[in-house]
Amino acid sequence: MTASLIGKELSKILNADIPVYRVDLSQIVSKYVGETEKNLAKLFAKAEQKKWILFFDEGENFFSNRTNIKDSNDKYANQEVSYLLQRIEDYDGLVIVATNLKSNIDDAFARRFQSMIEFKLPNEQEREALWSNILPDERIILRETQLIPNLLKYNLSGGNIVNVVQYACLKAAKENQPIITLENCLTGIRRELAKMGKTL
Known part of the structure; x- marks a missing residue:
């Protein structure tokens, strides 16, 4: 809801339609080597063209801590996280990440967030x-x-x-x-x- 409200406010301020695009994990992550990076490349290319605000819900699934490499699966998982980090840095737009597991977010991503907002439980x-x-x-x-x-x-x-x-x-x-x-x-x-x- 907050991401949608930010999109509406930015649209008013800039007098332009700035949609919020919710990134669907199932449409991005693939079990095949290299496919996740290809899907991310397509996503960011389209987002740049459409001027989207990218919203990663349950961000710990995308921006999780990189692990010590024990096998090829760890290697590819770390490559995906590194690739996403690079694309986020290069993206000329707003990216919003929501998570209930802040501790699971990779430090390299956390350092690049300009703002972190904690939503406390309701009283x-x-x-x-x-x-x-x-x-x-x-x-x-x-x-x-x-x-x-x-x-x-x-x-x-x-x-x-x-x-x-x-x-x-x-x-x-x-x-x-x-x-x-x-x-x-x-x-x-x-x-x-x-x-x-x-x-x-």
Whole structure:
């Protein structure tokens, strides 16, 4: 969302259409030697022509730490990272990288970032607003007095909350239930925390 807003603001300032292009890992990385570099070359050539803002979501997958070379796979992986580093340096445009794993970003990339912005987890008041906006009203009974207060104590991001609600809605539909239950929400929260290596 932030990348999109930056694109909109830059478009206004420069009085030009500056699209934000989200780079899809599956379309870039290849198991065949040299293909990833070719895909990156095509991407950057097109981005320069179209004046795109390049947005690398889950950047740790693209900009990961280079490893000690133990076999040919490590060698090629390091070559891909080095090639991407070179293309980023040469790119005459804006590149935005988002990650939840800053420690996994290669130091050579981190040194070249002009700005780093930390998005902190929402506080309790913000989480209440998120739960209220994301939960579908028509499927909740006693939501203000029962459901949301019981969910506020869990320190989740907006993305986590979206995933929890989607899970609870799917469970309600599967069970042919007219409401989203606290139990299903808590199961969804456990799933989200497990992704982060945490427990309820």
